[in-house]
Amino acid sequence: MGARDIGDIDGYYLHAVEAKAEKTITLSDYIVQANREAIHAGQPFGCAVVKRRMKGTADGYVVRDVRTDVRLMNRMRDMEEALKSVYADLWHDIDAKHREAA
Incomplete structure (x- = not known):
């Protein structure tokens, strides 16, 4: 407070x-x-x-707010692209896990 x-x-x-x-x-x-x-x-x-x-x-x-959401989505996109470029198999496993949970 x-x-x-x-x-x-x-x-x-x-x-x-x-x-x-x-x-x-x-x-x-x-x-x-x-x-x-x-x-x-x-x-x-x-x-x-x-x-x-x-x-x-x-x-x-x-x-x-939309400004914050756009910053969050851009961060997520950048982090996913970085992970995918270095550890493609791990990215695919994590992606599949989260798609199944939806």
């Missing part, structure tokens, strides 16, 4: 997380707060985890 808040949940890879469970949802406020906390926490990305009313946490939403 306070001016140098670093988020509500630790361990969400590469993210500062702002957790919300409120009657009235204001996504823009949550994202501004999450992005500010990412800077304070030294994380490249901020996101809000928003719990749905009358539902479990797993049925909630992870929300980030």
